[in-house]
Amino acid sequence: MPELPEVETIARGLAKRVTGDVIESVWLGSKPQTLKSPAAEIAATLENKRVAGVRRVGKHLVVDLQDAGKAGSRRPKTARKGKAGVSAPSGQEAQWIVHLGMTGRMLVCEPGAEIAKHTHAIAKLASGRELRFVDPRRFGRLSVGHGFKAAGYEPLEVELDRFVGLFRRRKTPIKSALLNQKLLSGVGNIYADESLFRARIRPRRRAASLTKEDLQRLYLALQEVLREAIELGGSSISDYVSADGEEGFFQLQHRVYGREGEKCLVCKMPIKRVVIAGRGSHYCPTCQK
């Protein structure tokens, strides 16, 4: 399941491979719930646009688009900021926003490559290649817009004081709070469990009950685990692969996630699994308090 490190890996791979290419035409499948914007609007926004870059925002992929226009190599200088009325809708700041959900993939395919089952969108590129969105479980979503912003803070950018403030007076379990995208954007089930283990905090602890020291450990643990995971190209669980089709390797570093009943790597006690906020939550009953 793509969380922050996986989406970061995918975004980097896509940026490397399709930046500068031009979307010539778009095909969209007929599954309506996959599209958050009307199909015609998505197609119109993407077609004849140059890919200016691909970034990760929270768990979203943002494909920045600019008018492909006539003059090929012209590079429109970015937003003169300041004065009002600058939100030029001429397209150069349009964005294609992709949420991969559980099983979504964005693949760069060579011309003529077989079309995988559950392909919901295909963007034909001027290079002849295709950018394809494939998502068996259909939890992924496509939309278009401008100036996309994540609802919460980026875990790798938020300052400690703000991080601590997010959890004050919150009665919900810390695990639920970590998964709440309006607080932090990008943390999913794997990295919530892994960071709580490293911070030695039980997932069911009420967020408000954590001391400043607890939260500082959690802050450092979360950033550490996310950075290490990005370094290893993310966790390949079930069907995640990067834009290059490469598997990540962080799953080999998981200390609690998916290890129910196995020995804790620190104290040798069996890892427990409980359900919190509807998600399997893994922890060591002795190491985590």
Add this chain to the structure above:
DNA sequence: CATGTTTCCTGACAGC
């Protein structure tokens, strides 16, 4: 408002 629960969806897997 805050928090908990249900829903969507298919593939993988266990058990018979």
Add this chain to the structure above:
DNA sequence: TGCTGTCAGGAAACAT
């Protein structure tokens, strides 16, 4: 073999 049932989970919708 092939069927059935269960489980996985991000986030929106709905309920409390």
